[in-house]
Amino acid sequence: MPTLLLVNLGTPSAPTAQAVTTYLDEFLSDRRVVQLPRWLWRPLLRKLILPRRSPVVAHKYAEIWLPGGSPLAVYTEQLAHAVQQRLPQWKVVHAMRYGAPALADTLQQLQAEGTSQLRVLPLYPQYSTTTTASVADAIAMHARGMQVQMLHDYHADAGWAQAIAASIRAHWAAHGRAEKLVLSFHGIPQRLVNQGDPYAAHCEGSATAIASALGLPRTELLLTYQSRFGRERWLQPYTLPTLEALARNGVKNVDVVCPGFAVDCLETLEEISMQNAGAFTTAGGQALRYIPCLNASAAHAEALAALAISDSGWA
Ligand SMILES: C=CC1=C(C)c2cc3[nH]c(cc4nc(cc5[nH]c(cc1n2)c(C)c5CCC(=O)O)C(CCC(=O)O)=C4C)c(C)c3C=C
Numbered sequence: 001m002p003t004l005l006l007v008n009l010g011t012p013s014a015p016t017a018q019a020v021t022t023y024l025d026e027f028l029s030d031r032r033v034v035q036l037p038r039w040l041w042r043p044l045l046r047k048l049i050l051p052r053r054s055p056v057v058a059h060k061y062a063e064i065w066l067p068g069g070s071p072l073a074v075y076t077e078q079l080a081h082a083v084q085q086r087l088p089q090w091k092v093v094h095a096m097r098y099g100a101p102a103l104a105d106t107l108q109q110l111q112a113e114g115t116s117q118l119r120v121l122p123l124y125p126q127y128s129t130t131t132t133a134s135v136a137d138a139i140a141m142h143a144r145g146m147q148v149q150m151l152h153d154y155h156a157d158a159g160w161a162q163a164i165a166a167s168i169r170a171h172w173a174a175h176g177r178a179e180k181l182v183l184s185f186h187g188i189p190q191r192l193v194n195q196g197d198p199y200a201a202h203c204e205g206s207a208t209a210i211a212s213a214l215g216l217p218r219t220e221l222l223l224t225y226q227s228r229f230g231r232e233r234w235l236q237p238y239t240l241p242t243l244e245a246l247a248r249n250g251v252k253n254v255d256v257v258c259p260g261f262a263v264d265c266l267e268t269l270e271e272i273s274m275q276n277a278g279a280f281t282t283a284g285g286q287a288l289r290y291i292p293c294l295n296a297s298a299a300h301a302e303a304l305a306a307l308a309i310s311d312s313g314w315a
């Protein structure tokens with residue numbers, strides 16, 4: 001029986017400063033994520049950044065925490081179950097790049113169970129060295145004794161783009177259409193794109209695919225980048241100042257969708273839906289209406305199941 005492994009970023013085990021410290025320490029120690037020399041970065045991270053950032057970020061997690069845990073963990077698990085229901089001939093499991101369930105443990109267990117054929121689907125529609133390549137590193141390190149294939153990306157997959165478009169149309173049917181539709185993607189440093197990371201091109205490609213699935217000209221959609229970390233220049237335009245400028249220029253309402261996130265998480269539920277929504281109204285807007293991620297929806301599970309059994313994109 002072939003096995004499908006869905007991999008997401010990972011999230012803290014509790015909305016506490018201690019759990020956030022453990023999570024961010026692992027995440028931000030990955031050389032794919034922060035490229036500073038270790039002798040400089042380790043003490044900076046451990047002595048300065050984690051003690052200051054963790055309590056603040058823990059408070060943000062507390063605002064979005066679900067009865068079953070962190071939204072990213074809850075929705076990723078539900079999504080894996082929904083995909084399993086659509087692939088009865090497969091075994092479908094999930095793991096996290098950072099935190100639990102750990103990728104290393106999951107791979108060890110699959111090996112112990114005698115898994116021979118494994119397909120790894122990172123839950124990042126757009127490829128980036130900071131995310132997808134880091135999953136590939138961990139797979140290369142820990143997958144032993146099985147034939148492994150990984151999906152590079154699905155940024156322009158028709159089934160996925162149709163699913164996003166359908167979620168936008170459903171939101172419009174329920175709430176009416178706002179004056180602007182903003183597609184907000186997680187940013188990365190501009191430097192990485194200059195060095196060849198295809199992430200920005202993939203985000204542009206996703207915007208084109210989603211516009212086409214909506215039957216709209218690409219010019220009707222605004223593409224922005226959120227969640228900047230650190231002082232370096234990241235991909236632009238940034239989401240927050242774009243929303244504030246729209247409000248100042250008289251735009252009363254905007255719809256925001258985050259097609260770089262497979263499931264809702266801190267960056268969508270807190271940053272966009274709470275923080276940025278507040279900033280939009282403070283700047284004179286009436287309402288920022290957040291369109292949820294695909295999460296464990298039937299359309300999402302079907303799109304991923306179709307990718308799992310596809311002949312193309314796997315290497
Ligand atoms: C969707 C793709 C993502 C890319 C690309 C990405 C790059 C990236 N992220 C950081 C730093 C942080 N990201 C944080 C949270 C976070 N990031 C993603 C996804 C991508 N990151 C998700 C899904 C989440 C949410 C996790 C959750 O638990 O809900 C955080 C933690 C929060 C905080 O401290 O603000 C950091 C830090 C960098 C540096 C980077 C590329 C270089």
Ligand SMILES: [Fe+2]
Pocket residue numbers: 186227
């Ligand atoms: Fe991130």
Ligand SMILES: [Fe+2]
Pocket residue numbers: 227228266267271
């Ligand atoms: Fe953030």
